[in-house]
Structures are given as structure tokens and as C-alpha cells.
Amino acid sequence: MNSNDREFLFSEKYRPHTIAECILPEYLVKVFKGQLKKGQLQNLLLSGASGLGKTTVALALCEELGCTVKFIRASEDSGIDVIRTDVLNFAANGSFGASTKVVIFDEAERLSGATQEALRGTIEAFSANCRFIFTCNHKNRIIPALRASRLVEVDFVIPTEEGPKIASKFNKRVKEILDAESITYDDKVLAQVIMRYFPDFRKTLNELQAYANISDAIDEGILGKWSNIDMEDLLESLKKKNFKSMRKWVVDNLDNDPLIIMRKVYDELVDVTEQGPELVVILADYMYRQSFVADGEINVVALFTEIMNRITFKE
Ligand SMILES: Nc1ncnc2c1ncn2[C@@H]1O[C@H](COP(=O)(O)OP(=O)(O)OP(=O)(O)O)[C@@H](O)[C@H]1O
Ligand SMILES: [Mg+2]
Numbered sequence: 001m002n003s004n005d006r007e008f009l010f011s012e013k014y015r016p017h018t019i020a021e022c023i024l025p026e027y028l029v030k031v032f033k034g035q036l037k038k039g040q041l042q043n044l045l046l047s048g049a050s051g052l053g054k055t056t057v058a059l060a061l062c063e064e065l066g067c068t069v070k071f072i073r074a075s076e077d078s079g080i081d082v083i084r085t086d087v088l089n090f091a092a093n094g095s096f097g098a099s100t101k102v103v104i105f106d107e108a109e110r111l112s113g114a115t116q117e118a119l120r121g122t123i124e125a126f127s128a129n130c131r132f133i134f135t136c137n138h139k140n141r142i143i144p145a146l147r148a149s150r151l152v153e154v155d156f157v158i159p160t161e162e163g164p165k166i167a168s169k170f171n172k173r174v175k176e177i178l179d180a181e182s183i184t185y186d187d188k189v190l191a192q193v194i195m196r197y198f199p200d201f202r203k204t205l206n207e208l209q210a211y212a213n214i215s216d217a218i219d220e221g222i223l224g225k226w227s228n229i230d231m232e233d234l235l236e237s238l239k240k241k242n243f244k245s246m247r248k249w250v251v252d253n254l255d256n257d258p259l260i261i262m263r264k265v266y267d268e269l270v271d272v273t274e275q276g277p278e279l280v281v282i283l284a285d286y287m288y289r290q291s292f293v294a295d296g297e298i299n300v301v302a303l304f305t306e307i308m309n310r311i312t313f314k315e
Contacts, residue, residue: 001116009053009205009206009209010177010181010205010206010208010209011201011202011206011209014173014205015056015059015062016053016056016065016176017059017060017138017190017197018034018060018063018064018121018282019032019036019057019059019060019061019064021055022053022056022060023053023166023170023173023201024053024057024166025157025158025159025162025166026162027159028057028154028156031154032057032061034171035061035065036061036064036065036082040065040100041061041062041065041067041100041102041131041133042131042133042150042152042238043123043132043133043149043150043151043152044058044132044134044143044151044152044154045108045129045133045134045135045136045138045139045142045147045151045152045154046058046133046134046135046154046156047135047138047139047142047153047154047155047156048135048155048156048157048290049137049139049156049157049199049200050137050155050200050202050203050291051199051200051201051202051203051204052196052199052200052201053156053201053209053308054135054156055104055106055135058104058106058133058135059071059104061133061291062104062124062133064101065100065101065103067100067102067131067226068099068100068101068102069102069103069104070090070101070102070103070104071104071106072086072087072089072103072104073106073107073108074105074107074108074109074110074111075107075110078111078115079115080114080115080118080119080122083115083119083122084122087103087122087130088128090130091126091129091130092233100131101129101130101131102130102131102132102133102142103130103131103133104112104132104134104135105119105132105133105134105135106135107135107136107137108134108135108136109136109137109138109141109142109206109292113143116142116143116145116146117143117145117146119146120145120148120149123146123149123150124149127150128305132151134146136152137291137292138292139153139155141292156200163198163199166199167194167195167198167199169187170194170198170199170201170204171190171191171194174190174194174204174205174208175190177205177240177297178190178208178212181212181216181263183208183212183216183217184216184217184218185217185218185219186217186218186220189218189220189222189223190208190218191220192223193207193208193218193222193223194261197257202258207222207257208222211260225270228263229253229256229260229261230253231265231268232262232296233245233249234246234249234265234304235269235272235313237304238269238304238307238311239313240309240311241308243305243308245287246301246304246305246308247301250297250300250301250304251297254297258286258290258296258297258299258300259290261300262283262286262287262290262300262303265307266280266283269313272313272314273311273312273313273314273315274311274312275310275311275312278310278311279307279311282303282306282307282310282311283303286299286300286302286303286306
């Protein structure tokens, strides 16, 4: 298969269409199977880290229940008037037969507070005609007034004890995808890639696809990517508080996932500072932010700037 055949992202091409196909912890399976059994959706707020299946589940639930869907990808500039008109038009028309209408607000935390505030009224006004599903990374960015509008909050987290089982199911799924795409792989390497990005399934698929496009097989080369991050130059820049060379280092290392860069900082720099515990707290904060910042590069530069301001390195 040549790379032209792979113009579609695996993560989209192999997006599950049913809840049964989604790889989920047991408590989530119960919640969603419950909705399917009742044959009726509640208004839902699906929250959790990236690539765990929130958008996928929202769409799969609607598909399985045969709902008519209006998918709204939220953005900061979608003002309430535009949204209200969209929802109104959808609720008034657009349905075929007796199917339930569902509005999915994807990545809802991007909506401004005022828009969220106003949405509560919209939900109430249309509650007889429509169900609403919100997805977001951090539910604390959804204002309480909106959360209180009869949204059932569902947190996407993988309980630690279920981690190995979920990872092994995902491993099996990834193999099926690679087989279907005629991409060969080394079992051990694949397991490492999955653990590296776990539980971000999208990221795992994207990284495998990107690597397969240049090498046609998943081999050890994909792991090399992570060891190539040269921390010595970075350490020099941070020690000397050289903002310019630090920025250059970030640009030179942009191919790497920012979370992996941050993990490298944790592994290699904590012990060479005078304030290890403080550095850990700073890192944890920026790693948390990474999943919802608009620009990952700026977040990494901000992290290193904060490190330069607050941390002294041992000579
Ligand atoms: N639970 C899952 N089971 C199987 N595949 C999954 C699962 N979660 C994610 N994926 C894969 O990753 C892709 C992206 O998932 P999805 O868009 O649902 O993530 P998300 O949780 O909405 O992430 P984000 O917070 O970034 O919007 C899916 O199309 C699918 O290929
Ligand atoms: Mg999503």
C-alpha cells in the first residue's frame, strides 16, 4: 500500500461507531450501555484528557440510537447568537421521522463564560425537542450554571487497576489496524509506543501512521525519536538564563511531543537543581495545561521561562 492510500488519518478512518467497539473502562461501559438500553439519551457532559474517546462516544451513542445530530465544534468566537440560531434551526427543522435530535457541543470549554451562561437558557428552552452532549477536557472550565442544567457528568479516566487490561485491548486494536493497512510491526516496539502515549489513543495512532509513512514498518527507529532530545544544550540555556538560545532549542525540538520533552526534564534535570521539588510542581502544572493550551510550543517556552525565573541549577 503506498502512502497515497493513507491520506486519511487512521484515527478518523478507524473511529469506532458503536459503544461496544470503544475501548473503555467498565464503569463507562455501564453508563453508556445504560443509555442504549433505555433507548434514550440524557444530557451529558463528557470530560477527560485528550484521545480517550469522548467525541467518539458522543457520536457512537447518537449513531446507535439513530438520533439526528447537530455537531458544533465550539470555539471562542462562536457567539451565543450564532449558536442559538444554529440550535433553533436544528430543533425546528432537520429531523426525519421520530428520531431524537441531539446537539453535540464538542470541546465546549472553548466557549466564553458568557456564552456558556446563555446556553443554559437555550438548553432549557429546547429541552422538549433536543438532547445535548458536551465534551471537554476539564470540566471545571464549564461554568456551574451550565453544568447544573441537568447535565449528567461523566468523567473519562482509566482507573489504575484497569490500565493493563485497557492497554492490552488497545494493543490488539492497533494490530488490527496495522494489519489492515499492511504495515508490519515489531511486537515489543509496538507495546512501547502504546505505553509511551497511553492512554491517548489518538496520539498513538497518529504517531504510528506518521512513522509508517516514512518507513513502512514499525521498528526501533520510532523509539529513537525519543532518545534524540539533547538535554545538554537546554540545560546550558536554562543555567545561563539565555532566553534566545532556549527558544531556539524549543524550535529545534518541535518534532517531539511536548509531554515527552517535559518528562525528559523530569527524568534528567530535577536532580541537578537546588529546588527539585519546586521544579516537579512547575512541571506537573505545565503538563496538566498541555492538554488544552491552544499552542503547545508557547506552553513549552513558558515552562522554560518559569524555570529560568525560579530555579537555580547546581554548578
Ligand atoms: N476508547 C476508544 N476506543 C477506541 N478508539 C479510541 C478510543 N478513544 C479514542 N480512540 C481513537 O482515537 C481517536 C480520537 O478519539 P476522540 O476524538 O474520541 O478523543 P477525545 O476524547 O474526544 O479527545 P479530545 O479531548 O482531544 O477531543 C478516535 O477516532 C479513535 O480512533
Ligand atoms: Mg474530542
